[in-house]
Amino acid sequence: MSTPQRSRRAVRPSGDDRQRAIVDVLEELLRSRPLAEISVDEIAGGAEISRSAFYFYFASKQAVLLELLDRMVREVDERLAAVPSRVEQPREWWGACLAVFVDVFGAHRAVTATLAEARATVPELRAEWGRRLAGWVDLTAATIAAEQRRGRAGAVVDARATSVVLNAMNERVIAASLTGEEPSLPPQQLLVVLTDVWCSAIYGTPRP
Amino acid sequence: MSTPQRSRRAVRPSGDDRQRAIVDVLEELLRSRPLAEISVDEIAGGAEISRSAFYFYFASKQAVLLELLDRMVREVDERLAAVPSRVEQPREWWGACLAVFVDVFGAHRAVTATLAEARATVPELRAEWGRRLAGWVDLTAATIAAEQRRGRAGAVVDARATSVVLNAMNERVIAASLTGEEPSLPPQQLLVVLTDVWCSAIYGTPRP
DNA sequence: CGCTCGGTCGACACACCGTCGAGAGAGCCG
DNA sequence: CGGCTCTCTCGACGGTGTGTCGACCGAGCG
Numbered sequence: 248m249s250t251p252q253r254s255r256r257a258v259r260p261s262g263d264d265r266q267r268a269i270v271d272v273l274e275e276l277l278r279s280r281p282l283a284e285i286s287v288d289e290i291a292g293g294a295e296i297s298r299s300a301f302y303f304y305f306a307s308k309q310a311v312l313l314e315l316l317d318r319m320v321r322e323v324d325e326r327l328a329a330v331p332s333r334v335e336q337p338r339e340w341w342g343a344c345l346a347v348f349v350d351v352f353g354a355h356r357a358v359t360a361t362l363a364e365a366r367a368t369v370p371e372l373r374a375e376w377g378r379r380l381a382g383w384v385d386l387t388a389a390t391i392a393a394e395q396r397r398g399r400a401g402a403v404v405d406a407r408a409t410s411v412v413l414n415a416m417n418e419r420v421i422a423a424s425l426t427g428e429e430p431s432l433p434p435q436q437l438l439v440v441l442t443d444v445w446c447s448a449i450y451g452t453p454r455p
Numbered sequence: 456m457s458t459p460q461r462s463r464r465a466v467r468p469s470g471d472d473r474q475r476a477i478v479d480v481l482e483e484l485l486r487s488r489p490l491a492e493i494s495v496d497e498i499a500g501g502a503e504i505s506r507s508a509f510y511f512y513f514a515s516k517q518a519v520l521l522e523l524l525d526r527m528v529r530e531v532d533e534r535l536a537a538v539p540s541r542v543e544q545p546r547e548w549w550g551a552c553l554a555v556f557v558d559v560f561g562a563h564r565a566v567t568a569t570l571a572e573a574r575a576t577v578p579e580l581r582a583e584w585g586r587r588l589a590g591w592v593d594l595t596a597a598t599i600a601a602e603q604r605r606g607r608a609g610a611v612v613d614a615r616a617t618s619v620v621l622n623a624m625n626e627r628v629i630a631a632s633l634t635g636e637e638p639s640l641p642p643q644q645l646l647v648v649l650t651d652v653w654c655s656a657i658y659g660t661p662r663p
Numbered sequence: 664c665g666c667t668c669g670g671t672c673g674a675c676a677c678a679c680c681g682t683c684g685a686g687a688g689a690g691c692c693g
Numbered sequence: 694c695g696g697c698t699c700t701c702t703c704g705a706c707g708g709t710g711t712g713t714c715g716a717c718c719g720a721g722c723g
Contacts, residue, residue, distance in 0.1 A: 265670090281575040283491070286710060300671055302712070360575060366636075367489040367572035377637030384638045408648045411640055412628050419627035420620050429585030430592045432619055440616045444656045451659020473701090494679060508702055510681070 266304050268294040270318075273311045277357035282308065282365055309369045312361060316372065319355045320379045323347060337399065337450070342442040348417055349438050356425035363422055380418075384410045391449055400450050409448055417441065474512050476502040478526075481519045485565035489572055490516065517577045520569060524580065527563045528587045531555060545607065545658070550650040556625055557646050564633035571630060588626075592618045599657055608657050617656055625649065 272293035276285050287308055291301040305311050326347045333340060352359045366373045387410035394400035420441065423431040432440060480501035484493050495516055499509040513519050534555045541548060560567045574581045595618040602608035628649065631639040640648060 283576045287712090288710080296670095297672055298711090299673075299713085303670065307712085363571045364575035367568060368491045373636065381638040404651055405644075405648065408640055408644055409652065411638055412624065412648050412652055414638070415627045415631055416620065416624035420623045423623055428581065430589045430619055430622070432616055436613075436616055440613065440620050443612055444617065444620055444652070447655040447659035448652045451655035495681090496679075504701095505703055506680090507682085507704080511701065515681085 265294060265296060265300075269296075269301065269304055270311055270314050273308065274315055274355070274357055277361055282312065282361050309365060309372065312358075312365055312369070313372055313375060315355075315358050316362065316375060316379075319351060319358050322355075323351045324382075326351060337394065338442065338446050341445050341449075342438065345417070345441050345445065346438055349421060349434075349441070352421045353425055353434065356422075359418075359422050360426050363419075380414060384414050387414060394449065401452060403452070404448070413445055413448060416444070473502060473504060473508075477504075477509065477512055478519055478522050481516065482523055482563070482565055485569055490520065490569050491572070517573060517580065520566075520573060520577070521580060521583060523563075523566050524570065524583060524587075527559060527566050530563075531559045532590075534559060545602065546650065546654050549653050549657075550646065553625070553649050553653065554646055557629060557642075557649070560629045561633055561642065564630075567626075567630050568634045570626075588622060592622050595622060602657065609660060611660070612656070621653055621656060624652070 269290060273285070273290050276289060276293065285308065287301055288298050290308060290311070291298045294301070305314075327344065330340070330343045330347065362372070362376060366376065384407070388407040391400060391404075391406040391410060395402045395406065420432070421437065424434055424437050477498060481493070481498050484497060484501065493516065495509055496506050498516060498519070499506045502509070513522075535552065538548070538551045538555065570580070570584060574584065592615070596615040599608060599612075599614040599618060603610045603614065628640070629645065632642055632645050
């Protein structure tokens with residue numbers, strides 16, 4: 248809960264490896280069970296250090312999670328930047344962007360799932376995720392607005408509000424699918440359906 | 456984690472009140488902080504019994520949550536049944552149904568928020584919620600299919616898949632809005648935007 | 664040589680959890 | 694009325710996990 252200020256900058260050569268090891272071990276452990284069922288003991292054991300040594304690197308296991316989140320988000324942003332900019336086929340373009348989320352979240356399903364669990368208890372996590380999500384929401388809203396100005400998307404809908412809703416939908420749907428919760432979609436169906444809903448919401452007519 | 460079989464049926468007069476009190480107290484406490492930060496001590500204290508007395512009624516604080524979830528879900532189902540059946544204005548009808556979710560989840564925002572937190576750690580909760588959600592998903596899918604047969608909705612989209620995605624969206628979006636997370640919609644805007652997205656997805660053309 | 668300083672460790676105090684066995688009190692039965 | 698049962702309550706115990714603290718070790722540097 249407190250501030251995790253000791254590490255990061257102060258860390259020297261071999262310590263850097265340890266820090267990385269801790270983060271890796273946690274992601275590995277999260278593949279098998281939720282954060283609440285993983286003790287600091289186990290993480291430290293996996294990284295081959297003592298429990299108290301763990302606290303030299305991180306203030307808590309939640310702090311490690313923050314690092315894990317950062318890794319994943321950075322990966323998304325990199326791959327998002329690599330999407331060929333603005334093909335003249337909107338559906339393909341949105342699909343390509345959505346594929347990035349499906350792929351990266353899928354590759355880090357442990358982190359994705361833990362996010363929902365820990366968000367409630369870890370303010371820093373909630374804030375950090377909010378910041379990153381806000382970035383994508385802005386991007387989406389800007390693109391929608393551009394499509395509206397171009398006349399391809401109807402001007403009826405509020406670009407920003409729609410963007411918020413669609414991004415939130417992604418998060419939940421992907422997490423549910425990846426963890427195999429009961430009413431959820433098989434991963435291969437995911438991309439198609441998400442693209443359908445996004446395009447409908449953006450280009451479709453909301454008033455039948 | 457174990458089976459909560461002792462109470463429910465075995466409980467007699469005054470004990471029933473206590474049980475109710477426990478559930479009420481937890482919902483009240485959840486308004487101020489997440490489940491993980493609430494101890495059994497506090498719940499028991501709030502209900503004016505000792506900690507061990509608590510364990511006579513419930514196997515754990517998670518078990519209480521299950522009761523809380525049940526209450527809320529039942530309320531949704533009741534109000535859903537009261538929605539005037541099938542007006543000939545689809546948008547109004549979907550809006551009325553969505554309003555039920557927004558209202559009831561809003562009235563029990565503590566429970567809604569805790570769901571996401573505890574789902575990861577409490578299998579019973581995940582299962583129970585999944586069952587209830589599946590009910591709504593079925594209902595939605597059936598209605599979409601009916602609209603397709605009637606020719607009002609395009610037959611392009613997979614009714615069931617769309618239904619899963621839309622219902623998942625609701626859950627996340629409403630929770631985010633009610634707990635005031637950073638990128639989220641103000642509650643009063645919620646209903647309109649959700650209705651837009653639902654109607655677009657169901658009646659709109661997903662291929663621009 | 665001795666000092667600092669990054670890194671490690673064992674031990675401690677604390678909080679919470681779940682359980683157990685020992686009752687208290689109300690109600691029915693003979 | 695006296696005893697029995699059955700619901701409900703409590704204090705205490707053992708266990709697990711957490712976060713912190715002070716001592717220590719070894720490498721590099723003046």
